[in-house]
Amino acid sequence: MDRCLAGDLLKGKFPEAVLKIEEFRGETSITVAPQTIRAVMTFLKESENLYYDLLLDVAGVDFAGQVPRFMIAYLLHSTKFNNKLRIKTWIAEDGALDTVSDIWKAANWLEREAYDMFGIIFNDHPYLKRILLTEEFVGYPLRKDFPLEGRNFDQPFAVCLEEEQ
Amino acid sequence: MGLEAATPASVQEVINWARKNSIWPVTFGLACCALEMMVASSATYDIARFGAEVFRPSPRQADLMIVAGTVTKKMAPLLKRIYEQMPEPKWVIAYGACACSGGIFQTYNVVQGVDQIIPVDVYVPGCPPRPEGLLKGIITLQEKIAVEPAEQRKLVSLPWGNNG
Numbered sequence: 001m002d003r004c005l006a007g008d009l010l011k012g013k014f015p016e017a018v019l020k021i022e023e024f025r026g027e028t029s030i031t032v033a034p035q036t037i038r039a040v041m042t043f044l045k046e047s048e049n050l051y052y053d054l055l056l057d058v059a060g061v062d063f064a065g066q067v068p069r070f071m072i073a074y075l076l077h078s079t080k081f082n083n084k085l086r087i088k089t090w091i092a093e094d095g096a097l098d099t100v101s102d103i104w105k106a107a108n109w110l111e112r113e114a115y116d117m118f119g120i121i122f123n124d125h126p127y128l129k130r131i132l133l134t135e136e137f138v139g140y141p142l143r144k145d146f147p148l149e150g151r152n153f154d155q156p157f158a159v160c161l162e163e164e165q
Numbered sequence: 166m167g168l169e170a171a172t173p174a175s176v177q178e179v180i181n182w183a184r185k186n187s188i189w190p191v192t193f194g195l196a197c198c199a200l201e202m203m204v205a206s207s208a209t210y211d212i213a214r215f216g217a218e219v220f221r222p223s224p225r226q227a228d229l230m231i232v233a234g235t236v237t238k239k240m241a242p243l244l245k246r247i248y249e250q251m252p253e254p255k256w257v258i259a260y261g262a263c264a265c266s267g268g269i270f271q272t273y274n275v276v277q278g279v280d281q282i283i284p285v286d287v288y289v290p291g292c293p294p295r296p297e298g299l300l301k302g303i304i305t306l307q308e309k310i311a312v313e314p315a316e317q318r319k320l321v322s323l324p325w326g327n328n329g
Contacts, residue, residue, distance in 0.1 A: 132239070132274075133238075133239065133274060134238055134239055137273075139273075141273060141274075148272075149271050149272055149273065150272055150273020150274070151273070153271065153272060153273045153275075153277070154271070154277055156281055157238065157241065157276050157277070157281045157282070158281070158282075159241045159242050159245045159282050161242060161245060161246055161249070
């Protein structure tokens with residue numbers, strides 16, 4: 001397979017945004033600066049030569065003890081050219097990242113999941129609420145400092161239905 | 166049996182006999198245990214031998230809730246609502262390790278035993294239990310229903326019923 005175009009094009013268009021380009025077994029990972037994420041993503045989707053029109057996944061990674069703490073990885077796929085691209089960016093524990101949910105609608109739930117599990121805030125997200133856990137849940141379970149079994153997991157659990165209140 | 170023998174006590178026996186041989190479960194499966202529950206209704210295991218083959222899609226028509234699978238805390242309010250929608254008399258079988266005690270999921274998002282939310286009559290352990298386990302659970306429940314005292318369950322729609 002040809003070398004991935006995205007790295008060269010991105011470097012030409014946003015020289016200050018691209019921090020690192022990695023190639024491993026035909027997979028390309030590009031690390032970009034967090035404040036440029038919206039410009040980079042819009043370009044990747046709308047460029048005629050790249051056309052990454054499908055967002056496959058948004059993943060959070062907790063590097064506890066490092067600064068910045070969290071890495072966000074976006075997995076993109078181009079249905080036109082049938083290739084994949086991984087975009088990585090880093091944000092601090094108290095930082096926030098711009099949403100891409102208006103670029104790909106799939107990002108809506110994926111970013112909510114990252115918020116649910118890691119507590120990562122996405123600016124301008126239309127509905128940033130917990131998606132998998134209950135709304136009254138305290139803590140972010142996939143953070144490294146969250147206890148493996150959770151807090152008070154073995155305490156009695158009560159359910160109060162709306163009509164009983 | 167003469168008419169004079171039809172005291173409420175013996176009527177209760179007849180009612181218990183009718184109830185225990187027509188336990189209709191509500192269609193309710195949560196995880197892999199539900200697949201074993203479905204197999205129990207196949208020709209090989211034939212849950213119909215015990216009068217419990219009519220899996221009702223509506224809780225309003227069901228007598229038995231087989232909690233087959235992992236109860237997450239997100240699912241718990243829905244489970245309780247379905248249970249509350251079932252008319253009296255109603256029974257519950259906790260089917261599988263997860264429903265009995267949380268099973269292998271000792272985590273923040275799983276209810277550690279469905280008996281924290283609703284009253285359970287029969288526990289069937291196993292991960293998952295074989296269909297024979299469910300049949301044994303239903304037989305145990307039948308034995309339990311057969312000796313149930315009148316005041317334990319509401320006698321709805323009978324003139325001497327205790328439904329107030």
